Amino acid sequence: SNDGEVIKMKKVLIIGAGFLQDFVIVKAKQMGYEVHTVDADPNAVGFQHADHYGVVNIVDEKACLEYARENKIDGVLTAATDYGVLTAAYIAREMGLPGLKYEVAQLIKNKYQVRKCLFENHVDDTEQAYEVHRDTNIEELANKIVYPVMVKPCDGSGSRGASRVDKAKDLKEACKYAMDGSITDRAEIETFIVGKEYGAETLVINGEVHVLGIMQKWMTNPPYYAELGHSIPTDLKKEVEAKAKKCVENAIKALAVNFGSVNMDMLITEDGKVYIIDIGARMGGNMIGPCIIPYGKGIDYMAAMIQNAVGDSVDLSVKDHCAVATKLLAFKDGIVTKLPDMNKVEEKFGVEIYHHLKKGMKVNEYHTNLDGCGYIVARANTQKEAVEKAEKVLDYFKEVLFED
Ligand SMILES: Nc1ncnc2c1ncn2[C@@H]1O[C@H](COP(=O)(O)OP(=O)(O)O)[C@@H](O)[C@H]1O
Ligand SMILES: [Mg+2]
Structure with missing residues (x-):
């Protein structure tokens, strides 16, 4: 045996340290890994829970690699943000770590x-698709395609910049709207399903x-x-x-x-x-x-993700599970005038609440994911019960948060 040998914790780097990455950071800590994270926001919530962090823009591949090299990380991953995907793949390639090509x-x-x-690989039932950029002759294309279509940024997320077009004359504006929402000025047109x-x-x-x-x-x-x-x-x-x-x-x-x-x-x-x-x-x-x-599903998904990233054996075993439903805290325009005691709400309704609501905060009508104020998570025996439970809490919030 190796008595006296110091077991070194593997080091995992999580690209991004925002609200959703923070769950992964906390999980990796609980699993005993040495947790590193990078984010451009010096106040990123995940910094509080990681062992080490760097204030680095996550789309800056070279700067993130430098952080990873300096800290001799054993694995890298990103979660819930498209911006970190290339960077994680880049670091994995440069350092010879498990990763996406x-x-x-x-x-x-x-x-x-x-x-x-x-x-081309006949994977699903989708038909036409076109890519447009600032120089595309949209009038010409408008007469060629079959309506209705969906127009969206090629590199969008959170449903920003997406719109449906029913007539040729409306295509140009939708393309402009989508290109404006794209960092590469590119939009995609596809059949509306x-x-x-x-x-x-x-x-x-x-x-x-x-x-x-x-x-x-x-x-x-x-x-x-x-x-x-x-x-x-x-x-x-x-x-x-x-x-x-x-x-x-x-x-x-x-x-x-x-x-x-x-x-x-x-x-x-x-x-x-x-x-x-x-x-x-x-x-x-x-x-x-x-x-x-x-x-x-009873699978500890985030744990599996982390194990996979550092090259440990991955545990996909199935534990107890039940029906689950979530509801976004999605509201109309308003000011939060009253914030109930969330622990009490959780107890009363038998749900979990994750939120960033604050008293006096202005809430925008929910149009994209960015307008969401958090989540209600409900568990029950059936899908119907879980959904109803979550909806009940949402209705409660709609009533209580914006009272004058
Ligand atoms: N071809 C389509 N037909 C109908 N609805 C679509 C189509 N493409 C996207 N949508 C709707 O728009 C939403 C956002 O599009 P998506 O491609 O998922 O972009 P994002 O990256 O912003 O999530 C989808 O979740 C879906 O509701
Ligand atoms: Mg989507």
Whole structure:
């Protein structure tokens, strides 16, 4: 035996230290890793829980690599932010750590390239897609495409810049709106799908694809396309959920994702057609990592993600689970006049609440994810009960927060 040998904790670097990354930081600490994190915001919440941090912009690949090298990290990952995906892949490549191939990270970043790849590999039921930039002749294109279409930034997130177009004459404005929301000035046009929205969360370990869960999603009414909540289980028929799972696996193979988390949005039509509409090579946002997968599937997803990143053996064992539903704290314009004691609310309704509400705070009508004030997480025996429980708490907040 190695009596007296000092066991060195592996060092994990988490790219980003905001609200959702903080759950991963806390988890990694609990698991006994030495936790490092970087974020441009000197007040990032995750800094409080990490062992070491650097105030570094997470899109600055070289600066993040320098931090990683100086601290001799053993693994790197990002969670719930698209901005960290390339940087994590870059550091992994440069330091020879487990990670997503850099070329794959680059491909995933562009919605049009992803769509093209899925189409060429017959992964799902999607048809037309076009990419436009500032020089594209949109009038010409407008007469060629089949309406209705969805126009969105090629590199968007949180549903910013996305809009539906029904007529040729409205295409130009929608393209401008989407390009304005893109850091690369690029927009994608694709067939508008009428269906219900679902999500899929997957972890790729040594090239092996593990679909951890298919989630039902609730969205705002048009013209906004923002997430209002999730649940496990879904309302899908068994065979349709199985088809969705197969599409997810095929998409990941077609895109050659070799490592880590993959979060997808899908639209599924009444007749069971599956359309993959959005892919991120990172953990999903909106409490998917900390609550939805562990509560709904019994898998300690964030722990598995971290183990995977540092090259430890990954535990995907299934523990107790039940139905789970989340609701975004999404409101109309208003000022928060009253903040109830959240512990009491949690106790009274039997839910968990995660929020950044403050008394006197101005709340914007919920149009994109950025307008959300937090989450209600409800567990119950059935999907219906869980959803109703979460909705009840949301109704309570709508009433109590904005009283004059
Ligand atoms: N082709 C489409 N047809 C219908 N709705 C769509 C389509 N593409 C996107 N949407 C809606 O817009 C939302 C945002 O689009 P998405 O591609 O997921 O962008 P983001 O990266 O901002 O999440 C989706 O969740 C969905 O509700
Ligand atoms: Mg999306």
